Amino acid sequence: MSLTPDLEALASHPYAITDPKRVPAQRYYSTDFAQLEKDKLWSHVWQVACRLEDLPETGDYIEYEINDQSILVVRESDSRIKAYYNACRHRATALGNGAGTFHGRQIVCPYHGWRWDLDGENTYVYASRRGFTPACLDKDNLRLREVQVGTWGGMVFVNMDAEAPPLExxxxxxxKVLDPIAFDRMRVRWWRHVILPCNWKMAQEAFLEAYHVMQAHPSLSMGAADDDYDLDAFAGDFECFDDGHAHMRHPTTGDLPVKGMTKAEYFIQYNNALYFGTDAFVTEREMFIQQGLLDKDIPDDEFPAKFFEALYEYAQGAGIPLPPPVTDTTGYGHIFPNLTFLPGYGTNIIYRSRPNGDDPESCIFEVWAVQIPGADAGEPERPVLEGPIPVEEWPQIFQEDFRNVIGQQKGVRGFGVDDLMMSGPYEAMIINNHRTIDRYLSRD
Ligand code: FES
Ligand SMILES: [Fe+2]
Incomplete structure (x- = not known):
C-alpha cells in the first residue's frame, strides 16, 4: 500500500496519523479515541470470535465479548454456524454465558422461559395470548438479532455490521498467502490469556515486528547484541495489504543472524529457546526429532536440511498432514485488526488482543498454541481457556514481551513523548494497522 497520507480523510478525527512515521501517543490512552474505535471500528470490522473446535456439536455455543457487546456463536448444524446478540427479546437477559450447549436444539431464556430454535426463530412465549399484544408477538420482532458470521483457517469470525462485505x-x-500454511488443519494444544495493563494495540504491536528481538529476547538472539545481530537475516520484509492485513516474506540474505555460529548451533539453540521459552512454536514433537539427529554425524551446514527431512519422514509415518514448505511467506502475519500469527513447523501461535471493556489502558490478550495433529489424535476436546495467568507465570519469552508493553504504556502517558516513532521497513505492519484503523474512524 502507499504510505502517502490522505491528509483530508485522516484529519477528520482526533489523533489521526498525519505522518506515517509517527503515531500520536493519545491513541493508546485517550478515552475519546477508544470510544471512536468502539463506534467505528469494532462494530464494523470482521474479528475472530472463536475457534471452530469450540463448537464441535450442534447446539454448542460460545460467548464472545467485545467492548460492551456480548455475542453468542452457535453451531446450528454440521455445516452452519450462527451468531446472535446475547439478549433475550423479552427483557434482555443473556441467553448464554461462557461456553456450553443448547440442548434439544432450543435456546431457552433462564428468566421466563422464552425459547428459540438454533436458527434464531422464536418457538415459545409463555402465556403469550393473555400476556402480549400481537405486535409484540410478531415473528420477525421475536427473532434473535443476528450478527454476520464467516469461517477461515479453523476460526469463526463475526461482524456486527450487516452491510459489511463477506469475510471471503x-x-x-x-x-491466499496464508492458506498454504494449512491453518485449517491445526488444532489447539493450549489456549491461555492474560489481562495486560496497556492498550490493546500496544500489546499486539509487541508481536507485529521482529525489531525488538535483539534486545528483548537474549535467548533468541543468542546473546549477540547490536551490530553482531543481523536483523535482516532474521526477518524478511513485510507485504502490507490495503485492508490492514500483512505478512512477512522469508529473509533473502541467506546469512545467519548471529555471526560466528555454525548453522547447526544456531538452529538447535533457536529451537531450544522457543521450546523452553514458549512451549508453542516448537513442541515435544520437534524436540524429539532434533534429539534423534544430535548423535548422528551430520556436517554442521547440513543440520537444518536434515532436520526437515526427518520431520517430514516422521510426519508421514505418524499420518501428520504437514503442508509442503512455502517460499513466499514465513507464515508470520497479521489479520486486521487484532489477530497475529507466528509460525513453527506445522505449528503456529495465534494472538488475539482486544479492549478490556471500555478501559483504553487495559486489554485481554489471548494466545492459542496450535499444531497439525497426527492421524491417531482422535476428535479434539473443546479447548478450555486458561487464566487470566499472571505475567510472571508465563514462559520466559512471553514475559519479556509483556513486561515491555507494560513499560511502554507507562511511558506513553507522560510528558516524555508526543508520538511514537516508527521504522518504515521494520515496523511496517504496525503503521499499516494504524493507517487502516484511521480509515475506519474516518467513515461517516
Ligand atoms: S427476559 Fe427472557 S424470557 Fe423474560
Ligand atoms: Fe517478542
Missing part, C-alpha cells in the same frame, strides 16, 4: 472478500489477499 475481506480476507482475499492475506488468505
Amino acid at each position: 472478500q475481506y480476507l482475499d489477499g492475506i488468505a
